Amino acid sequence: xxxxxxxxxxxxxxxxxxxxxxxxxxxxxxxxxxxxxxxxxxxxxxxxxxxxxxxxxxxxxxxxxxxxxxxxxxxxxxxxxxxxxxxxxxxxxxxxx
Numbered sequence: 229x230x231x232x233x234x235x236x237x238x239x240x241x242x243x244x245x246x247x248x249x250x251x252x253x254x255x256x257x258x259x260x261x262x263x264x265x266x267x268x269x270x271x272x273x274x275x276x277x278x279x280x281x282x283x284x285x286x287x288x289x290x291x292x293x294x295x296x297x298x299x300x301x302x303x304x305x306x307x308x309x310x311x312x313x314x315x316x317x318x319x320x321x322x323x324x325x
Contacts, residue, residue, distance in 0.1 A: 232297060232300045232301055232304065232311065232312060232313055233312040233313070234293075234312065234313045234315050235287055235312045235313070235314055235315070236314075236315055236316055236317045237316075237317075238260065238262075238263050238287050238314065239285070240262055240263070241285055242263055242285045242286070242287050243263065243264045243265075243266060243284055243285065243286050243287070244258065244260060244263050244264070244265045244266070244286075244287045244288075244289055244314055245265075245266050245268050245273075245286050245287065245288045245289065245296075246258045246265055246266065246267045246268065246289050246290075247268060247269060247270045247273065247288050247289065247290050247295050247296055247299055248267075248269065248270075248289070248290050248291060248295070249269055249270075250267070250269055252291065253267050253269075258289060260316070270290070270295045270298075270299055273299050273302070273303070274302075277303065277306055280303075280308070282307050282308050282309070283309075283310070284310065285310035285311075285312075286303070286308065286310065286311055286312075287311075287312050287313070287314035288300045288303075288311070288312070288313055288314060289313075289314040289315075289316075293313055293315055296313045296314065297313050300312065300313050
């Protein structure tokens with residue numbers, strides 16, 4: 229596998245691809261103000277990869293980082309250059325007030 233960056237703070241132009249199973253996203257939705265989030269389950273990525281802009285910057289997210297790392301590598305091999313794994317240090321919904 230090629231080296232895939234890990235990002236904890238996305239830039240405003242980054243799109244976050246939530247690759248978790250739909251049951252997981254329904255039970256624990258990812259909320260990250262300021263970034264577009266697309267729920268694209270890992271089992272749909274291959275089918276929908278050609279619908280994604282290869283010039284766009286994508287951060288792949290899953291609970292443990294394993295599926296996001298695997299699919300980030302596959303996307304990179306498919307010509308996506310701006311790919312990283314999103315590993316938030318602290319989700320905004322859990323920030324102390």
